[in-house]
Amino acid sequence: MPARRYAILEAPSRLGLTADGVEDLPSRLLELGLAERIRARHAGRLTVTPGDGIIDPETLTLNAHAIAAWSPKLADAVGAVLDAGEFPVVLGGDCTILLGSMLALRRRGRYGLLFIDGNADFFQPEAEPNGEGASMDLAFVTGDGPALLTDLEGRRPLVRSEDAVAVAFRDHEDQAEFGSQPLPREIRAYDLEAVRRLGIERAVGLGVDHLSRPELDGFFIHLDADCLDDAIMPAVDFRIPGGLSWDELATALRIALASGKAVGLEVTIYNPRLDADGSAGRGLADVLAGALGGSAPG
Numbered sequence: 001m002p003a004r005r006y007a008i009l010e011a012p013s014r015l016g017l018t019a020d021g022v023e024d025l026p027s028r029l030l031e032l033g034l035a036e037r038i039r040a041r042h043a044g045r046l047t048v049t050p051g052d053g054i055i056d057p058e059t060l061t062l063n064a065h066a067i068a069a070w071s072p073k074l075a076d077a078v079g080a081v082l083d084a085g086e087f088p089v090v091l092g093g094d095c096t097i098l099l100g101s102m103l104a105l106r107r108r109g110r111y112g113l114l115f116i117d118g119n120a121d122f123f124q125p126e127a128e129p130n131g132e133g134a135s136m137d138l139a140f141v142t143g144d145g146p147a148l149l150t151d152l153e154g155r156r157p158l159v160r161s162e163d164a165v166a167v168a169f170r171d172h173e174d175q176a177e178f179g180s181q182p183l184p185r186e187i188r189a190y191d192l193e194a195v196r197r198l199g200i201e202r203a204v205g206l207g208v209d210h211l212s213r214p215e216l217d218g219f220f221i222h223l224d225a226d227c228l229d230d231a232i233m234p235a236v237d238f239r240i241p242g243g244l245s246w247d248e249l250a251t252a253l254r255i256a257l258a259s260g261k262a263v264g265l266e267v268t269i270y271n272p273r274l275d276a277d278g279s280a281g282r283g284l285a286d287v288l289a290g291a292l293g294g295s296a297p298g
Contacts, residue, residue, distance in 0.1 A: 005036050006292060009077055010045035011266070013070065015063040016134035019237050021271035023048075026091035028281050029288070030273040037289035039087060043081055047138040059146035060125035061133050067096050067228055075142050078264065079107060089292065090266035094134040098222055101156035101266050102141045105220055110168040111263065112163040112219035113141065113188035113210035114256055118226035118236075118243055120189075123180045134269070138166065142187070161186035163216060165207035167252065168192050168227045173248035176285065177217025190241060200248040203206060204255045211261065221256055223249075223268035225284060232283060246283055253291035259290055267290075274277040 010026035026045065034040055049070035051063030061067070064158040074090075081088040095117070105111040107112040115121075125145060128135050133149070140149045142164055143157030143193055150156050161184055175182065183189050188205040189211050198206075211219040227241035228234040244252070256262050267288065275281050283291055 004087045004292075005009070006040035006089050007043040007081045007084070007095050009043045009081065009088055009090045010042045010101070011047070011074055011090050011093045011097045013048045013093040013097055015048065015051045015067050015070065016094040016137070017132055018062065018130050019192050021273035021286055022094050022237070022269055024272045025093060025267065027089060027219045028270075029267070031093055031284050032203045032281060032285035034285050034288060036091070036134075037285075037291040041086070043086075043088070044077065046077055049073070055059065055131035056064050059148050060128075060131055060265050061136070061146065062131040063133070064146070064148055067099065067133055068152065071096075071103055071152055073101040075103035075107065076282060078104035082108065088184065090264065092266060092268040095137040096133040096223060097221070097266055097268060098137045098141055099152065099158065101222075101264065103152050105156065105263070106155045107216040110157065110163070110215065112216045113159045113165070114207060114211060114221045114262070115164060115166045116222065116227050116249075116252060117166065117169055117224035118240055119224070119238070120166060120169040120175065120183055122173075122183050123178070127180045129178055134245045138164070144184075144221040145183060162212070163219075164188070166190070167204060167207055168195055170240055170242055174240070192244075193265070195244070200244070201255065204252045207259070208256055208259045212259050214250055216261070216282075219260045221253070221262055221265040222268070223253075223265060224268045226278075233270070233280050234273050235280040237271060237274070246287055250287050250290055254258070254294075257291060
């Protein structure tokens with residue numbers, strides 16, 4: 001497999017959350033030497049469209065118009081990296097950055113999505129108690145939700161449901177409590193229970209095989225830090241017991257990257273302000289450097 005040329009984009013958006021802190025994720029991972037460890041070019045830091053902090057009455061989504069306005073700007077930046085023949089590593093931010101990342105790929109062709117997240121992120125606006133888009137991003141990119149956020153540039157859906165694979169989510173109780181609909185059956189789903197039953201290699205391998213079908217031009221990796229076990233990654237805003245180990249996440253990324261079909265990756269939700277001793281950030285940087293650095297140019 002040829003060595004990848006990486007380019008890091010800072011996308012410090014917190015438009016999809018009521019809380020702050022995740023916008024510090026890019027700076028913290030860069031302080032930990034991620035760019036040097038994966039030999040990445042720094043492709044810039046995006047200025048985020050200011051939100052109004054209001055739940056839009058039409059979409060029932062917090063900062064809806066700001067998200068819709070900013071996502072194409074992120075897509076432009078991701079597209080420029082892809083046009084340069086590089087592999088974008090997008091450091092968020094909250095999970096609504098997924099709209100910009102997938103819009104960039106939707107402009108280019110038909111791409112899949114490997115969604116590694118502790119939450120299914122398929123809430124509907126009427127069920128999400130705080131209107132947080134970060135709980136709805138998988139729904140939005142697969143075309144489920146208000147047109148303002150699902151039909152960016154008239155390209156709905158940004159990824160077809162049958163081209164998405166969700167791995168390691170464990171928020172079933174939260175979904176039930178607030179009345180969120182489950183993931184549609186077209187999305188391949190391997191929740192944490194399935195990962196434990198099948199093993200991480202088998203579960204991710206099945207998902208990557210599905211995303212490596214010839215009709216797809218490749219796939220993008222969404223990585224939310226809350227997929228990790230709460231005991232080792234407490235620095236997230238919505239905590240749920242359990243989750244993946246460092247080794248399991250490293251294995252998942254290794255399998256995805258070894259396929260040769262992954263075209264980019266984003267990292268979301270790690271909040272340095274909640275990382276009292278810094279161990280969660282160091283662990284995350286180590287896993288990313290280990291997975292990505294193995295295929296970086298010498």
